[in-house]
Amino acid sequence: MTEKPSPSAIRRTLLASGMLAAAAGALAQEKADDADKVVYHIDDAAAQATKGLRNMRNHLDVAPGTKIVVVTHANGVDFLMEGAKDAKNPGVDYASLVSALKARGVRFVVCEITLRNRNLKKDQFIMDADFTPSGVVLVGQLQNREHYAYIKP
Numbered sequence: 001m002t003e004k005p006s007p008s009a010i011r012r013t014l015l016a017s018g019m020l021a022a023a024a025g026a027l028a029q030e031k032a033d034d035a036d037k038v039v040y041h042i043d044d045a046a047a048q049a050t051k052g053l054r055n056m057r058n059h060l061d062v063a064p065g066t067k068i069v070v071v072t073h074a075n076g077v078d079f080l081m082e083g084a085k086d087a088k089n090p091g092v093d094y095a096s097l098v099s100a101l102k103a104r105g106v107r108f109v110v111c112e113i114t115l116r117n118r119n120l121k122k123d124q125f126i127m128d129a130d131f132t133p134s135g136v137v138l139v140g141q142l143q144n145r146e147h148y149a150y151i152k153p
Helices: 007-033 045-062 076-080 094-103 112-118 135-144
Strands: 037-044 067-075 089-093 107-111 129-132 149-151
Touching: 037 045, 037 076, 037 135, 045 067, 045 076, 045 094, 067 076, 067 112, 067 135, 076 094, 076 107, 076 112, 089 094, 094 107, 107 112, 107 135, 112 129, 129 135, 135 149
Parallel strands: 037 067, 037 149, 067 107, 107 129
Antiparallel strands: none
């Protein structure tokens, strides 16, 4: 006949199991927090957009787990507008490049101060664009609070 475990033995086993589960969860969260995080800052689409999008694609090809946020303001918002194309390369359609990167987890953000200063409306932008009250503030917050590395293409 087998002995029935005592209530204290059952509690110890459950406590040990719970502690192991908590440790495993903490380790998984630590791994997720270890993912590289990068903010790409674009304030001049003509000079930075095509190069920046290419950099992001290459970045994700080498380090696919990287979290990328693209913050745009001033003239940097232009490549996220409906129908935007690279002036030097009219065959380059920004919307398709942005959509491909968005599908890989890249977030594209437009500064609302820029919208007001340039009399632009949110509906002039592609669907893949998000908005923030201030692009510069968001860059600072991502760097300071969330430890994003800063890249300016």
